[in-house]
Amino acid sequence: MASGITAAIPAQARAKQLRACLLCSIIQTPADFRKSGCPNCEELMQMKGSPDRIQVCTTTYFDGVIAVVDPEQSWVARWQRTSKYVRGMYAVRVKGRVPDDVEAELDARGIKYRPRDQTDQD
Numbered sequence: 001m002a003s004g005i006t007a008a009i010p011a012q013a014r015a016k017q018l019r020a021c022l023l024c025s026i027i028q029t030p031a032d033f034r035k036s037g038c039p040n041c042e043e044l045m046q047m048k049g050s051p052d053r054i055q056v057c058t059t060t061y062f063d064g065v066i067a068v069v070d071p072e073q074s075w076v077a078r079w080q081r082t083s084k085y086v087r088g089m090y091a092v093r094v095k096g097r098v099p100d101d102v103e104a105e106l107d108a109r110g111i112k113y114r115p116r117d118q119t120d121q122d
Contacts, residue, residue, distance in 0.1 A: 007032070007039045007088030019058035020091040021045065022098045024082065025116045027065060027089040030054055040085040044102055056099050064092030081114070093118050 007026055020027050024040040037048030045057045068077050077083040082090050094116040106113045
C-alpha cells in the first residue's frame with residue numbers, strides 16, 4: 001500500500017458519525033470517505049464521491065478502536081491484518097459484509113474475503 005499516506009484522525013465530537021470500512025476496517029467520517037474514499041481499498045470499494053456506496057461499504061456497527069501509527073512494525077496491526085495499510089484508526093471488529101460485487105471482484109483477483117467480525121479466525 002502507499003507509504004506516507006495517512007488517514008484523518010476523527011475528532012471526538014463526531015464520534016457518533018464514524019463509519020468503518022467493511023473491507024479493511026479503517027474508521028473515518030462519512031465526509032472523509034466521500035472526499036477521499038478508502039485510503040486502503042478505494043480501487044475495490046469505489047466510495048469517493050458516492051454516498052450510496054459509502055452506505056453499503058461501511059458500517060457504524062463496530063467494536064473497539066486501534067490507533068495504528070507504524071503499521072509495518074506493529075504486532076497489533078499484523079494481528080488485525082492491517083500491517084500493509086495506511087496509518088490511521090481501525091476498528092477491532094466490524095459487523096457486516098462487503099457487497100456481493102466487491103466479494104466477486106476479490107474472488108476474481110484470487111483474494112479470499114475474510115469478514116472483519118472475527119467469525120473467521122485463523
